[in-house]
Amino acid sequence: MKRLRPPTIHVNDTVYACVAGITIPERAQALTEALPTIQRCEAEYLELGPSGQLYRILPSLGVTPAIDAALMGVIYKSHFARQGSLSRALYDRIRMAPEFGLCPLCGQRIVATIDHYLPQSRFPALNLTPANLIPACSDCNKRKLASVPTRAEDQTLHPYFDDLGNERWLIADIQPSTPPTVSFHIRAAGAWDEVLTARVRKHFSVMGLAELYVAQAASELADMSYGLEILGAAAGPDGIRQHLEIQFQSCQARDSNSWRTALHEGLRDSDWFCGEGYRLIRTHYPENV
Incomplete structure (x- = not known):
């Protein structure tokens, strides 16, 4: 929100x-x-x-x-x-x-x-x-x-009244698969009480945000795949992780809990993705004709 x-x-x-x-x-x-x-x-x-x-x-x-x-x-x-x-x-x-x-x-x-x-x-x-x-x-x-x-x-969240703070609470999980599987969930911020936590999860469910963000993340990965393959061939897992860290910092500077912020954080923290998973994205997509 x-x-x-x-x-x-x-x-x-x-x-x-x-x-x-x-x-x-x-x-x-x-x-x-x-x-x-x-x-x-x-x-x-x-x-x-x-x-x-x-x-x-x-x-x-x-x-x-x-x-x-x-x-x-x-x-x-x-x-x-x-x-x-x-x-x-x-x-x-x-x-x-x-x-x-x-x-x-x-x-x-x-x-x-x-x-x-x-x-x-x-x-x-x-x-x-x-x-x-x-x-x-x-x-x-x-x-x-x-x-x-x-x-x-x-109650769903109210944009005029509810302040969720800047602590990271939207989390992306990366699971090894071909192509990589991304899922999103809520991790309660330290400043939230039980009611606000329940409301955030209610809002996430009612608005179908998990499904929406997964679709957006799949498109983002498809756009990133070619560049990651070139970077990985030249700089290896460390180069991939450094690149994802920069992307994460850039996204977080604008919105600490956007799906892009969560996605790049999750990819950065995944040893599997940085070492191997980034090469498995494009196998899911047909070659352009």
């Missing part, structure tokens, strides 16, 4: 922008009258979020008697998120916040949408709350679906 700065806008901004673009007077009035309730829900969210207690917020069927979950969904889709709407600039400010446009939930794919951390169908009063709106790729958004955690341990 990539941490993000929380949005600098609040629900007042999003509600008033939506109201300004609503052409149905009764709907605009209903949303305006619902603002105090929506503000109280935002305050509760901002109070519980930093301590990882959003699971304590109870689902509801609506915001006020005049605005149920279905209507709040229409307001979000037809006014806040709609291209060309008066509030679309606020939507885009949230969506475009991640560096390089990469999804903070997986760190790999391009942001395509906004995910409601607490799902809009179950928490309609939070539909327009910026702190509940997370830039996401389509895959992560679909994987998360509308699940509602009932325990702290069941």
Whole structure:
């Protein structure tokens, strides 16, 4: 997960922008009258979020008697998120916040949408709350679906609130095979408590990151194989290890827990890979024709 700065806008901004673009007077009035309730829900969210207690917020069927979950969904889709709407600039400010446009939930794919951390169908009063709106790729958004955690341990990570630190916690294991087998797992950081450890593993599982990173690592190895063979022939295992150490340091300087950082660390620390395994990568791939 990539941490993000929380949005600098609040629900007042999003509600008033939506109201300004609503052409149905009764709907605009209903949303305006619902603002105090929506503000109280935002305050509760901002109070519980930093301590990882959003699971304590109870689902509801609506915001006020005049605005149920279905209507709040229409307001979000037809006014806040709609291209060309008066509030679309606020939507885009949230969506475009991640560096390089990469999804903070997986760190790999391009942001395509906004995910409601607490799902809009179950928490309609939070539909327009910026702190509940997370830039996401389509895959992560679909994987998360509308699940509602009932325990702290069941919550996926929240990019605005959760800080995993810089200690190495994403680990790549290298197993001797043709081609080399790479797998990824979580090693709890010393600063994590049991709940955060469970949440990191939950996030890793829900977002399918082990499978995603394995696929990325296989492609990376294929790109590296030719150069490693040349280097190994000239400098042997020590040359391979020194090269992987440089790659590891370079990746770690940017992100201490990217899959690339973990991969190069795992390859560097594998005597089998540095001595023999690097020569077995390309045997899996057909020659170009």
